[in-house]
Each structure stands twice: as structure tokens, then as C-alpha cells.
Amino acid sequence: MDEPSRGPVRLVLFGAPGVGKGTQAQGLQKWFGAPHVSTGDMLRAAIREGTPLGKQARAVVERGELVPDALVSALVAERLAQPDVREGFILDGYPRTVRQADDLDAALKGRGSAVDVVVNLEVPPAEIVERLAGRRSCPACGAVYHVRLKPPKAADLCDACGGRLTQRLDDAPDVVQGRLRVYEAQTAPVLEHYRSRGLLVDVDGRGTPDEVAARIVEAVERRR
Ligand code: AMP
Numbered sequence: 001m002d003e004p005s006r007g008p009v010r011l012v013l014f015g016a017p018g019v020g021k022g023t024q025a026q027g028l029q030k031w032f033g034a035p036h037v038s039t040g041d042m043l044r045a046a047i048r049e050g051t052p053l054g055k056q057a058r059a060v061v062e063r064g065e066l067v068p069d070a071l072v073s074a075l076v077a078e079r080l081a082q083p084d085v086r087e088g089f090i091l092d093g094y095p096r097t098v099r100q101a102d103d104l105d106a107a108l109k110g111r112g113s114a115v116d117v118v119v120n121l122e123v124p125p126a127e128i129v130e131r132l133a134g135r136r137s138c139p140a141c142g143a144v145y146h147v148r149l150k151p152p153k154a155a156d157l158c159d160a161c162g163g164r165l166t167q168r169l170d171d172a173p174d175v176v177q178g179r180l181r182v183y184e185a186q187t188a189p190v191l192e193h194y195r196s197r198g199l200l201v202d203v204d205g206r207g208t209p210d211e212v213a214a215r216i217v218e219a220v221e222r223r224r
Pocket of ligand 1 (some may be wrong): 041067092096181
């Protein structure tokens, strides 16, 4: 699956933390002819680099709470103004509140475009907790692994770039419980925003990354 399909798509990958949005977005970029845009990755980069935004966001991200809508929406609007995402993008981790969904609609409308389809990845809560507890990532290149489901070839080292893998601070078990509560309270209501506009499609997020990718492709292609 590495040929662009039927032209770029403006896709939102939606779902609770740990359902596989980042993994799927990375793998599907070529197929959909659309770059992966992850607000979590952008915020972590800002924190690492110590930018003013990173300084504002750091404590909030580490606690597993949401960064204020205005900050995140400004970051996304700036990213969506770049030429590589004019025809298509795969948004991961945004929008996370109804306010952000409205901001996204407005930002795209200003450029004469709109979201084409929203894929809601569904994974049972017990499996989400296991996925997050075992998740490891490469701070250098962003590649994501799992100690049991997708181990690196050499323990704790990134297959792609050799970087030392780390566990995200917000994947600690007590923070994960809080993130899942934040999802239910603030993010799940976004589903209705898209369902009422006929843009939402539910996709089973269980199984191997390839199995899930095939379901996403089928669901998106059926809708356009
Ligand atoms: P993620 O990598 O998508 O799990 O995001 C990691 C963390 O970054 C979240 O727990 C939030 O603290 C912050 N974050 C990412 N995206 C957003 C967003 N759209 N709105 C608010 N905070 C966000």
C-alpha cells in the first residue's frame, strides 16, 4: 500500500489515546498522498526545543490535560497554511474539543476547503491501557514501538535511526487514566459534530496495524 489512491484526502483520524492514530497516520501518508499532522508531535517538539509555546504547554502535557484551544488551533492553522497540505492531510490528535472542531472548519473554509472524512478508530478500553503501557518511542525520529506487540530489533534502540527509545511521561499508568477521562469528557463530544455532518465513519481498531490500515482505506475510499 504505497501508491497514492484517488488523489489526496483531507482526513481526520479520531479516537481515544492509544487506539493507533499515530501509527496509522504514519503508515497511510503515501497511500492518501497526504502528510501526517500530529498536534501531539508538534507540541512535544516545541517542548523539546524550549520554544515559548513549549514552555507554556509542558506542564499541561505532562499532566495529560489539554493545552488551551486557542494555542493548539493557532498551531494547526499555521501548519495548514503550508503548501504541502493544501490538497490533503491526515490530522492526528486534533480536533480534541468541539471548539477546536469549529476552529478547524473555519480555518479550512477560509481556504475554500473542508474535511472530507473522519475515521473514528475504536479499541476496547482494556486493550488501550495495555497498548499505552507498552508504548515506546524514539525521541530522535518519532518512530513508535511496543514492547510486546511491535518490539524493536535491538532492545530499546530505534530500528530506523538507532536512537534510544523512551517512554512518554504521559504514558505512566496514573496519567493514562486521566487522559482517558479527558477524552470522554472533552473529546468524545466531537464525534457528534462530525456525525451530524455525515462525515464520520467508525472503524474497528483491533488487530495488526496492516489489518487496521486496510479497513481505514476501504472506509475512506467508500466515502469519496
Ligand atoms: P497525543 O500525542 O495526541 O496523545 O497528545 C499528547 C498530549 O499533547 C495530550 O495529552 C495533550 O496534553 C496535548 N495535545 C495534543 N493535541 C492536543 C489538542 N488538539 N488539544 C489540546 N491538547 C493537545
